[in-house]
Amino acid sequence: MPPQTGNRPGRTIRSVKIAFNIIEVLKDQNDVGVTELANELGHSKSTIHSHLRTLEEIEILVREGDGYRLSLQILDMANHVRDHAGNYEVVQNEVESLVEETGEIAHFGIEEYGQVAYLCKATGEQAVETASRVGTRQPMYSTSLGKAILAYLPDSHQEAIVDTMEFVSKTPKTISSREELYAELDRIAEQGYALDDEENIEGLRCVAAPVRNGPKVLGAISISGPSSRFTDERLHGELSDSVLRAANVIELNTKFS
Template structure:
């Protein structure tokens, strides 16, 4: 997994962090077993990470510290796209009475930057920093549809794409056809490709030819099947994308 990383020690430290995230907390013996190293090596990694403040020790067990939250929040609040979008996203959620989300592409994935709305209305399992394959739902597809051709070829140069649910489009050729339609229509819709029972309507945010990200609304699939309701969502999401682009221009 880390053989092509120049500094193996750094890569292994991040492996420890990934394990702590997955396990929520662990001791040196557990980390050693999961990594296939001896206990003293695992202990050294944990103590070193504790010294940085990114890992916290409590009662002999280690967990990820809130310093990651601090850094993540700084990254978000320094983002011009976020500041151009937060009020618009809130308004979109109020207009639609649904969960509105803002995302960007990074390393072939859709990353959720911010969301607004009543989290009890739909359970998408998302949070700021949530990542998912870019092809796996509408908010990512509108980004994929507007990436340079060579980048799209790079991301889709596989026999089969990862399935997030049984409804995810995994055939690259089928997806390419869908991307052409998204380009023509200016928006994307998916039905349960990311979350069973939930659909998304999304539009790209483009300012002066620059793809900034995507804005989307999540709602129960049943409501998405209602023609008038779906058309209202498309209209509201499209207007939000245009307003964010204007805000970004003059921010």
């Protein structure tokens, strides 16, 4: 099975998409009713109605007030996802210990659909609050996590991902071309860790180290903080040391999988 990034067409099922559109809407707004959903999604009331019935029967949705909300079954699903996505206990532990060491923000992310998805996060006392949430995704070229992962992916997979990239500049420093990215990836492969120098969010710098298991890249772990505290010296010194150590701990504890 080849690594899949671009969207292959093939047959696709309409009603399932409708169902997930409903879920998507319900994710953000509670207490939405049939009529409102019908308008928002451009379907007839009867269609939405039978979908809601179905989702209610599967116990994914719950009626509440005058509308629906997602049921706690989602939380159970989330637990399973975490359990299956590598060695969650260890990862969470290391992310937290990074925070204890530094007082900043730490993340662990994996590649999904050509982007980095955050698997866990911890924030320290003095941490700058970023909008990152567990489960959300960011471009790989503008984050230290993404670049760290990308740099160690097998060539074919790396290329497949880069090919689908559209370089959107989130700050003046964001990498904006394939060539620039490849050059950066070479540098990362050499030094063993990746930086993000205000490339994703103005004023925010990060260091990330890849977590590997043999030839496979499982993900990456990072620390982020304000440029004022994240000087070049610290980035290339204690901070990179910290993430490398954390990555190593995870690797050692994952040898079995």
